[in-house]
Amino acid sequence: xxxxxxCHLDYPGLAEEQAxxxxxxxxxxxxxxxxxxxxxxxxxxxxxxxxxxxxxxxxIGVHPHEADGHAHVTEQTLIDAASHPKVVGLGETGLxxxxxHSDRAAQQRSxxxxxxxxxxxxxxxxxxTRDAEDDTAAILADELARxxxxxxIHCFTGTRPFAERMLELGGLISxxxxxxxxxxxxxxxxxxxxxxGSLLVETDAPFLxxxxxxxxxxxxxxxxxxxxxVAELRGISDAALAxxxxxxxxRLFTKARA
Numbered sequence: 171x172x173x174x175x176x177c178h179l180d181y182p183g184l185a186e187e188q189a190x191x192x193x194x195x196x197x198x199x200x201x202x203x204x205x206x207x208x209x210x211x212x213x214x215x216x217x218x219x220x221x222x223x224x225x226x227x228x229x230i231g232v233h234p235h236e237a238d239g240h241a242h243v244t245e246q247t248l249i250d251a252a253s254h255p256k257v258v259g260l261g262e263t264g265l266x267x268x269x270x271h272s273d274r275a276a277q278q279r280s281x282x283x284x285x286x287x288x289x290x291x292x293x294x295x296x297x298x299t300r301d302a303e304d305d306t307a308a309i310l311a312d313e314l315a316r317x318x319x320x321x322x323i324h325c326f327t328g329t330r331p332f333a334e335r336m337l338e339l340g341g342l343i344s345x346x347x348x349x350x351x352x353x354x355x356x357x358x359x360x361x362x363x364x365x366x367g368s369l370l371v372e373t374d375a376p377f378l379x380x381x382x383x384x385x386x387x388x389x390x391x392x393x394x395x396x397x398x399x400v401a402e403l404r405g406i407s408d409a410a411l412a413x414x415x416x417x418x419x420x421r422l423f424t425k426a427r428a
Contacts, residue, residue, distance in 0.1 A: 171199055171201040171412055171413075171416055172198075172199050172200050172201065172371065172393055172394055172397055172412045172415070172416065173200065173201060173202045173203070173204075173370070173371075173393075173415065173416050173419040174195065174200055174202070174203045174204070174371070174372055174373050174375070174390040174393040175204050175322070175324075175344055175370045175371065175372045175419055175423075176204055176206050176262070176296065176324045176325065176344060176346075176372035176373070176374055177203055177204065177205060177206065177372065177373050177374065177375040177389075177390050178205065178206055178208075178374070178375060178376060178377075179191065179192075179203065179205045179216075179219055179226065179375075179390075180205065180212065180215050180216060180219055181375075181376050182376070183375075183376035183387040184375060184376050184387070184389060188219070191389050191390065191391075192223060192225075192226070192390075194389065194390075194391040195389065195390035195391045195393075196225070197391070198390075198391035198392075198393075198394045199394055199412070200225075200390050200391060200393055200394070201225060201416070202225050202226075202227065202419070202426060203225065203226050203227070203390050204226075204227045204228070204229060204258065204259060204296075204423070204426070205219050205220055205226055205227065205228050205229070206228075206229045206231075206259075206261070206262055206296065207228065207229055207230055207231055207262075208231070208232070208233035208235070208236060208262060209232060209233065209236045209239075209240070210232065210240060210243060213230050213251055216228040216229070216230075217230075217254050217256060217257060220256035220257075221256055226256075227256055227257075227258040227259075227423070227425075227426045228254070228256050228257050228258065229257065229258065229259040229260060229261055229262065229296055230248060230251040230252045230254075230257050230259075230260060231248070231259075231260050231261035231262050231263045231284060231296065232263060232280055232284070233262055233263070233264075233266075233298060234263065234264050234265050234266040234271075234272060234277040234280065234281070234298060235266060235269065235271040235272055236271075236272065237272035237273070237276040237277045237279070237280040238271075238272040238273055238276050239272075240280060241276065241279075243280070243283065244283055245283045245284075245286035245287040245290065246287075248260060248283065248284060248287035249287050249290055249291055252287065252291055252293055257293075257425075258293065258294075258423045258425040258426040259293055259294045259295070259296050259423060260284050260287050260288050260291070260293050260294070260295050260296065261284060261295055261296030261297060261298070261324075262296045262297065262298045262324060263280060263281050263284035263295065263296070263297060263298065264277075264281055264297040264298040264299045264302070264306060265277050265278065265281060265298075265299050265300075265302035265305055265306050265309075266298060266299070266300045266301070266302065267300065267301040267302040267305075268300040268301040269300075274305075278305070278309065281309060282309065282313065285309070285310075285313045285319060286313075288319040288320070288321065289313070289316070289317045289318070289319040292319065292320065292424075293320075293425060294319075294320040294321055294322055294422045294423055295319060295320065295321035295322070296321075296322055296324050297321055297322065297323050297324060297341075298324060298325070299323060299328070300327075303328055303329065303332045306332075307332065307335050307336070307339075310336075310339055310341075311339060314339055314340070318340070320340075320341075320422055321339075321340075321341045321342070322341060322342040322343070322344050322370060322422060323336050323341055323342070323343050323344065324344045324346075324372060324374070325344065325345075325346040325348065325372065325374050325378070326343045326344060326345055326346075326357075326360075327348055327354075327357055329356075330356070330359070330360045333360055333364060337364070337365065337368055341368075342368050342369070342370055342418060342422055343364055343368055343369055343370070344369070344370035344371065344372045345357075345361055345369065345370070345371055345372070345396060345400055346371075346372050346373060346374045346378050346380075346396065347373060347374075347378045347379055347380030347381070347383075347384070347388060347392060347395070347396050348378055349361050349380075349396060349399060349400060349403075350380040350381040350384075350395065350396060350399045351380075351381055351384065352381065358403055361400055361403055361404075362403040362404055366404070366406075366411075366414045367414065367417075367418060368418070369400070369414065369415055369418060370415050370418055370419055370422070371393050371396050371397045371400065371411075371415050372393065372396075373388050373389065373390055373392050373393050373396070374388065375387075375388040375389045375390055375392065376388050376389065379392055380392055380395045380396045380399065381395075381399075383395070397411050397412055397415065398411075
């Protein structure tokens, strides 16, 4: 049994054949999927998809790319939206200094609003970070000093020191299909040695299809490929990796377990 902890079922590429996508995921052993939002206009749609399927859950959040257009979204806005019974996480949120599609100060304000909502609800924070390791770590450390909240670094592609810092702060690390790419040798070395109790797997579908499907539309069924690859890296069975990541998911996304 596997969990795809991060996918976008309502994005083009998956939405058009959502029933078939879900059927293929289930056939591949995927027992649960978290349908992630990136902007306020997504929220009702991801919640409705989760309502329609017992094995689909939703997140509420604003991607850092969208921060400039969401200055009105406060921690209370997020808390209110997250009261939906199938909303199990907050995000994706965080910092993206690679593209800088939104002002960095706006990204940081939005990130902190999501953190406060996570602190108040104890729903896990789903964090996107790209070329922003120092600020991500500094903001998390500062905010954790004010009160604890659960979090996961989604689609981890960072440095080993950053991974270790995230674990020190109490977070989890989620691996996507990028770990299977031939040139991802540093990431593979990190994935092989991080604590098994701190790992999740995801697809970020419809993006980042794992090898040998790279360049095609990714879908939740592909999480089985990524999980098998990580299991081989670590020298454990596919079943052991699946059991551990599912247990970790249940521990982090407690509302989904309930």
